Amino acid sequence: MAEALLLARGLCKSFGALRASDNIDFDLLEGETHAVIGPNGAGKTTFIGQLSGDLHPDAGTIRFAGEDVTSLRAPARARRGFARSFQITSIYREFTALDNVALAVQARAGHSFRFWRRAREEDVLRDPARRVLEEVGLGARAGVLAANLAHGEQRQLEVAMALATGPRLLLLDEPVAGMGSDESQRMVEFLSRLKGRQSIILVEHDMDAVFSLADRISVLVYGRIIATGTPQEIRANADVRRAYLGDDVQLAWAHAERR
Amino acid sequence: MRSRARKLVLLAMLALLVLVPPAAALLHQLFYVDLLRRVMIFGIAAVSLDLILGYGGMVSFGHAAYLGVGAYAVTVLAYYGIHDGLLQWAVAIGGSMLVALAIGAVSIRTSGIYFIMITLAFTQMLYYLGISLDVFGGDNGMRLPERSQFFGLINLNNGTEFYYLVLTILAAVVLLVQRLVESRFGMAIRAAKSNEARSRAIGFSPYPYKLAAFVISGGICGLAGALLVNHTAYLTPDFMQWTRSGEILFMVILGGVGTTAGPVLGAFTLLVLEDVLSGWTEHWQIILGPLLVLAVLFAKRGLAGLLPGGRGG
Numbered sequence: 001m002a003e004a005l006l007l008a009r010g011l012c013k014s015f016g017a018l019r020a021s022d023n024i025d026f027d028l029l030e031g032e033t034h035a036v037i038g039p040n041g042a043g044k045t046t047f048i049g050q051l052s053g054d055l056h057p058d059a060g061t062i063r064f065a066g067e068d069v070t071s072l073r074a075p076a077r078a079r080r081g082f083a084r085s086f087q088i089t090s091i092y093r094e095f096t097a098l099d100n101v102a103l104a105v106q107a108r109a110g111h112s113f114r115f116w117r118r119a120r121e122e123d124v125l126r127d128p129a130r131r132v133l134e135e136v137g138l139g140a141r142a143g144v145l146a147a148n149l150a151h152g153e154q155r156q157l158e159v160a161m162a163l164a165t166g167p168r169l170l171l172l173d174e175p176v177a178g179m180g181s182d183e184s185q186r187m188v189e190f191l192s193r194l195k196g197r198q199s200i201i202l203v204e205h206d207m208d209a210v211f212s213l214a215d216r217i218s219v220l221v222y223g224r225i226i227a228t229g230t231p232q233e234i235r236a237n238a239d240v241r242r243a244y245l246g247d248d249v250q251l252a253w254a255h256a257e258r259r
Numbered sequence: 260m261r262s263r264a265r266k267l268v269l270l271a272m273l274a275l276l277v278l279v280p281p282a283a284a285l286l287h288q289l290f291y292v293d294l295l296r297r298v299m300i301f302g303i304a305a306v307s308l309d310l311i312l313g314y315g316g317m318v319s320f321g322h323a324a325y326l327g328v329g330a331y332a333v334t335v336l337a338y339y340g341i342h343d344g345l346l347q348w349a350v351a352i353g354g355s356m357l358v359a360l361a362i363g364a365v366s367i368r369t370s371g372i373y374f375i376m377i378t379l380a381f382t383q384m385l386y387y388l389g390i391s392l393d394v395f396g397g398d399n400g401m402r403l404p405e406r407s408q409f410f411g412l413i414n415l416n417n418g419t420e421f422y423y424l425v426l427t428i429l430a431a432v433v434l435l436v437q438r439l440v441e442s443r444f445g446m447a448i449r450a451a452k453s454n455e456a457r458s459r460a461i462g463f464s465p466y467p468y469k470l471a472a473f474v475i476s477g478g479i480c481g482l483a484g485a486l487l488v489n490h491t492a493y494l495t496p497d498f499m500q501w502t503r504s505g506e507i508l509f510m511v512i513l514g515g516v517g518t519t520a521g522p523v524l525g526a527f528t529l530l531v532l533e534d535v536l537s538g539w540t541e542h543w544q545i546i547l548g549p550l551l552v553l554a555v556l557f558a559k560r561g562l563a564g565l566l567p568g569g570r571g572g
């Protein structure tokens with residue numbers, strides 16, 4: 001069997017005495033959507049941060065497409081095909097939606113030591129950016145300042161920026177967090193259209209979203225992955241149920257199961 | 260239409276500046292040519308600072324360093340009998356870019372107050388270096404032996420010719436910076452200023468772009484230094500004093516951060532007010548200070564923000 005697209009082995013990351021990642025092994029196959037769930041403070045964002053290169057692990061290795069990328073920083077990983085959305089929306093607020101996405105296209109189009117031509121007049125940047133905006137449903141909002149978009153639109157914009165880099169791997173940290181139910185449904189629909197075409201690591205609290213999107217689920221508790229499996233296997237796993245006992249998620253879960 | 264309005268304002272400013280020498284001659288007030296030439300030279304320095312401050316978010320509190328490097332380059336070469344302006348100014352620009360490369364390489368790894376302090380510290384070092392160079396007059400400085408020469412094409416001893424040369428350079432610098440900040444390069448540094456984490460996540464390493472902007476800015480300011488020493492015909496280490504850096508910074512803030520040409524208005528306001536007030540009273544700084552504070556408080560986007568089209572990015 002070919003090597004997985006992404007392989008993390010023995011990732012450890014501590015903040016003082018707190019072990020936010022405790023010997024994590026994780027892999028993602030090409031085209032797979034692998035969800036990471038777990039209670040608040042379990043270390044999901046910390047894990048994503050180490051994959052994206054924003055955080056450096058204390059120990060462990062990360063291989064991507066056959067290459068050891070552990071020592072690469074975020075920009076270098078991005079150029080190899082990592083794209084990330086942040087739990088707290090991270091966009092260029094002073095720029096229009098189209099500018100935001102065009103910048104992502106530009107970042108992917110080689111170096112930016114081009115000093116004379118106006119970037120906003122370059123069709124090679126603007127056209128692909130427009131297409132991606134259309135794709136995520138923001139086509140009509142292209143000219144709006146990102147700061148003036150609704151919260152849900154900003155989250156869509158962030159996903160659009162990630163896609164515009166032409167990624168081989170999408171790291172999504174709670175893409176539907178804080179969205180209304182209509183908005184979040186649209187986002188889930190959109191992500192399900194990416195399924196299979198795009199390799200995705202999805203961190204999400206919304207169990208409906210997770211169970212409808214994920215091919216596999218890993219459960220992270222206190223920095224450890226306590227289980228990995230198909231949605232059915234995870235549902236049936238006793239450890240997982242125990243870890244969640246008393247948590248809101250238990251309810252959401254039961255709810256998701258009933259559907 | 261904003262950009263159209265802005266273009267008109269810029270052209271109007273340019274036309275006014277073109278008319279200064281004939282108007283001054285008509286009124287027998289040639290001294291205005293001198294004053295406005297000084298304004299434009301500082302305008303060039305302020306525009307160069309706005310490139311990194313307004314678009315790159317880098318608050319350099321040491322831009323006087325490049326004025327100094329540019330001025331020393333011209334004077335030292337002239338001292339050794341080299342008066343060719345092209346060569347002098349090329350050395351002024353190149354030298355400033357090298358110094359900016361060194362200062363930027365260290366300072367751009369930091370941000371906020373550390374960035375400010377490091378740029379200030381480097382400039383102080385250069386200032387004391389200037390003071391200690393006894394060959395070139397040390398603390399007192401020295402007269403520029405001869406103004407830069409351009410094969411007899413332009414005579415800098417002729418106040419009006421020199422004026423139009425400075426005006427041409429100012430216009431070219433404003434045009435250059437405007438193009439720069441709208442190019443891919445400009446978008447990359449503006450993006451890093453807006454949200455560095457986002458930039459890194461889409462694959463921009465901000466450092467090389469910021470450093471390049473810092474070096475370009477230093478080069479432009481070095482050219483202003485070469486002009487300034489030709490303007491004063493006298494070199495002193497004071498060109499590099501930290502208060503000078505503060506003045507340039509103030510011109511940018513007063514004129515409008517991130518407005519490209521706004522800082523020229525800032526330079527104009529600061530230097531003309533200074534000139535007028537110092538004619539009234541020797542305690543002019545007591546009046547100037549509060550006036551400037553008011554201006555900054557009430558014109559949030561600087562003076563440029565008050566003009567039609569001035570808010571355009």
Ligand SMILES: Nc1ncnc2c1ncn2[C@@H]1O[C@H](COP(=O)(O)OP(=O)(O)OP(=O)(O)O)[C@@H](O)[C@H]1O
Binds near residue numbers: 041047
């Ligand atoms: N930079 C940091 N410094 C210190 N502690 C941190 C830092 N980042 C995260 N932590 C701590 O590490 C633990 C894991 O945080 P993390 O954000 O990864 O959790 P999470 O699973 O993403 O939680 P949530 O569901 O709330 O987003 C938490 O206890 C958090 O307080």
Ligand SMILES: [Mg+2]
Binds near residue numbers: 044046
């Ligand atoms: Mg999190």
